[in-house]
Amino acid sequence: MPTENSPTSQSRKNRLGHVFASVGLAYALLACALGLAGGVGLFTFGYGQGASYLSNDPAACTNCHVMQDYFDTWGNSSHHHVAVCNDCHLSHHPIGKWVTKADNGFFHSLAFTLDNYHKPIRIKPRNRVVTQNACTHCHEEIAHQTLFLSETSESEPFNCVRCHSDVGHAFK
Template sequence: MRKIFKWGAILVGLGFAMMLLTRLPALGLEEASFCGRCHSMQVQVDTYMHSPHREVANCGDCHDPHGLVTGGAYAAYTGTRDLYRVVTNTIPREIRTTELSKRVLQDNCLRCHQDIMKEIGDTSRDQGKHCFHCHQEIVHEK
């Protein structure tokens, strides 16, 4: 029983360490150059590269939660899902945001633009629209 617990703890530790590695800037896993390696993302990378956000934010700044553990876990989950889709050739024709990713995007809009958002508030509350509904073309074409 101790052996099973020991190996379980080792696997959990390794998994946690791998998850945290997604957050290391030196690996570049949040940069457009990494995200653009998949042909299905080329339009998104091209539009990002011509947006004002390219000067101040990378892909992970908008698309991942900013906590070390929450961001690492989310990046590991979405990265694994995307890798699976590429390997199995099941990439959706149109890339759409999930409800969870909509919340992540909205939270990051609020975090980066908190100066103006203090006056406006969270636009998605009470069945309102997320920031990117009106401002999507600032970074990516519809």
């Protein structure tokens, strides 16, 4: 049986020391990478006034200069006294609201930072569904009747904004 100071025991200690050093180095590199990513994320969130997007204030949307025209046209719309951006562009379901907000926040900031978006801005299909659901949420009585009639007479899905395009943003 090897003693504490025997060559076999020393060899085992050296191997264990190398293993623990390698694992320690891997953890240190992982911690540095996570710290760097977290730091860049926090800086970006602060620089982009990310906390303002957690509010219900429509002016927060103008933190991005490309949204100023949309904010201005909302001010000219028939709904600006009764609805803000979140009312039409986020789900009314509590979890869906935050999922949509996170999804849009990430992809909007990415597109605007990289200047990789269509000009003028176009609503994406998934957001068109959210907006359609917002219309039917607030106008449930009339929407139910209209949806019933449209299902029997049209081949494409009903979309409130198709006929009421200036309700949320009145371009003049």
